[in-house]
Amino acid sequence: MNDDLRDRLRGAFRWTDPGPPADYLVSDRSGWWRDPAILDGLGPALAGLFRADRPTVVVSPEVTGFLLGPLVARALGVGFVEAYRAGARRAIAEPMIWAEVPADHRGDVQHLGVRRRLLADDDRVLVVDDWASTGSQARGLRELVGNRYLGTAVILDECPPAVTAELTIRSLLGGADLDPA
Ligand SMILES: O=P(O)(O)OC[C@H]1O[C@H](OP(=O)(O)OP(=O)(O)O)[C@H](O)[C@@H]1O
Numbered sequence: 001m002n003d004d005l006r007d008r009l010r011g012a013f014r015w016t017d018p019g020p021p022a023d024y025l026v027s028d029r030s031g032w033w034r035d036p037a038i039l040d041g042l043g044p045a046l047a048g049l050f051r052a053d054r055p056t057v058v059v060s061p062e063v064t065g066f067l068l069g070p071l072v073a074r075a076l077g078v079g080f081v082e083a084y085r086a087g088a089r090r091a092i093a094e095p096m097i098w099a100e101v102p103a104d105h106r107g108d109v110q111h112l113g114v115r116r117r118l119l120a121d122d123d124r125v126l127v128v129d130d131w132a133s134t135g136s137q138a139r140g141l142r143e144l145v146g147n148r149y150l151g152t153a154v155i156l157d158e159c160p161p162a163v164t165a166e167l168t169i170r171s172l173l174g175g176a177d178l179d180p181a
Contacts, residue, residue, distance in 0.1 A: 002048075005041040006172060009155065012038060015180040025180050029130055032155070033067060043071030046128060046153040049170040051076065053150045055126035057119065059083050061112055061137045069128045072153065076126070081118045083141060086111035101140030105133035112140050119145065127152040132171070135163040142167060 012031035018024075032038050046068070055076055060069030061083045073080040084092065096113040103109050119125070125145045127138055131154055138152040151168030158175030159167075 002045055002172065005038065005045050006177070008035060008038050008041075009173060010177055013178055015178075027131070027178075029064070029155075032130075039071070042068065042155070043075035045172055046072045046155070047075035049153045049172075050126050050151060053126070054124060055150055056122075056124045057081055058126050058128050059114060059119075059141060059145065060128045061085065061141065062088060064130045065128060065137075068130055068155075072126070072128045081114050083112045083114050083144070086113060097144055099140045099144035102136050103134075104136035110140070112137070112144060114144065119148065121148075123148045124150050126150050128154070130155050132157045132159050132164075132167075132169050135159045135167050135169065138167045138169060 009032060012035050014028040014031060015025040016028045018026055055078055057078050058069045058073040058076065059081045060066060062085050066082060070080045086098070092115065095116040097116050098111050098113040101110040101112055125148045127141045127149070129137055129152065132138060132152065142149040151170060154169060154171045156173040156175070156178060157164055157169050157171035159169060
């Protein structure tokens with residue numbers, strides 16, 4: 001099952017060239033959500049990476065995480081909590097827990113926040129996202145949830161191995177699987 005899903009993920013992914021002055025390629029992940037077999041398989045596949053750790057809640061950063069996190073939460077039979085990026089929308093008028101996200105793959109420092117009342121002291125938190133590049137989102141959310149953190153499940157992990165190990169990141173694909181060369 002997962003081998004078929006990995007093949008589909010590789011096939012539906014594109015690197016796109018934004019053209020000058022950019023001298024880099026941009027990942028286009030939209031084909032992943034457009035393929036019904038991928039959309040059907042992603043939740044159970046990502047959930048399977050951490051099922052034995054018995055998560056009680058999934059937390060994901062906006063915006064792609066808001067698409068993926070609920071698929072994984074549903075596969076685990078648990079609920080989902082949004083982690084909002086500060087400044088991306090109107091302030092939420094409820095008590096929040098905030099954490100700084102160290103400079104990420106874009107070089108920006110951000111802040112992620114969740115509604116305080118949605119996390120219990122004894123929750124076991126699985127972070128879910130589509131992609132780990134530097135591990136900054138995972139690091140920020142680990143800081144935010146503290147010792148409730150179990151790990152992070154992503155579709156693709158291209159972090160240095162030491163970061164992957166430190167943050168307990170598990171993935172369906174590694175960076176070499178989508179090598180643009
Ligand atoms: O490991 P990191 O360096 O933290 O990078 C990973 C983040 O980068 C992408 O987000 P992006 O900024 O493209 O936002 P999006 O979710 O709005 O697409 C991806 O969805 C992760 O959230």
